[in-house]
Amino acid sequence: MTQIGLRLLFTMELLARSKEGEVKLEDLALSLQAPPSLIEKWLCDLKTKGFMELRGPEGSWIVVDKLGLALEAISLGASPESVSRWLHWRDFEKLCLKVFELNGFRTILSFRFKAIGHLHEVDVLAIKYPLLLAIDCKSWGIRSGKPSMLREAVKRQIKRVEALTSTLPGLKKRLGLEDGARIILTAVIVTLFEESLKIYAGIPIVPISKLNNFIQEIHAYLDSLSTWRMEL
Template sequence: MLKKLSYIEERLRSGAKLEEVVEELSWRDFEEICAEILEVNSYHPVLRGFRFKFGRSRFEIDVVAVREWLVVCVDCKHWSIRPGRTSALKRAADKHYERVKALASCLSSSPPAELKIAYQKATLVPVVVTLFDVPSALSPGGVAIVPVFKFNSFAEELIGFYDQVAHITTAVMKLP
């Protein structure tokens, strides 16, 4: 299950630089690593390429994972950081927040069964995971922007500080 993470750890132990290793990853590998990190931190289910409809619109979130009442919605940005990318990343974070808002609305009216939320309320946390560290850890709208090498501790500790980043709490309609 943790083959991508194991591969990265092995490369780093053999002396490769983190920047070199992550640049070798495809966007699919990158999404898989984010999903594996969430699984290791007791998020179940963890869904990749999660698609849903709300109203007349269709949406996709790279990785959606549930831990108790907390729903982490990850947008994986396999971008290198160069001039101009930081502002593009912050714009992408704000767009991601809008997708997560749509998912919150969906949960309160017709929740996708595959999310398996066992609580009457859920808190959705939008997160953008990047290959590299960025100067600001939050978008202007408060969405967490986390480099992949810090994502494990973020996922592990999120229940204790989710209220310090952008989040949406919503009622969850129970399916019959």
């Protein structure tokens, strides 16, 4: 195995063990059948990046930035889907946000707004003129009844988008949008796994593994999606 391949296994092992709390250098070296000196070097590299911390007199390591560690694994060749399995739902939202940022979007996490007397929240709002995307992140594992659950998620997201549309002119300063800007607003559901249901009511259901490609090709899809177009 190449050293890059071994480092990827090392990083994925840290993600898998992050729920256990502390990790011992010796345990990692034994599990990966790698020299302890090499594992220590990699742990120190991650500490320098702010992803790991060394705690306690016995030399236990703990993950302090799981999202950073996940992005490290992806940079080494891991698929976003395999990495996301080890993430908390909040980290999954941040990973989705990061993919949009890497494609030049301005993003807002947990965007809250009031409309028609109710408080609404969108997991991730992504802005790249003229697009304004309302993203709902679903890190659901394997379970029965998901097509029905996804249809309900789409219906709820459409209601949020309609509420956002009704109050968008009053939010333009908060969102950094100019007077007279012509906006194309749409919704996206991002899932952990690729689902049998690909689109519902004109709203795309995109697995995290294909999110980057979807973003890069979104203008080609717009005519087939439900969109809300308005001038501010």
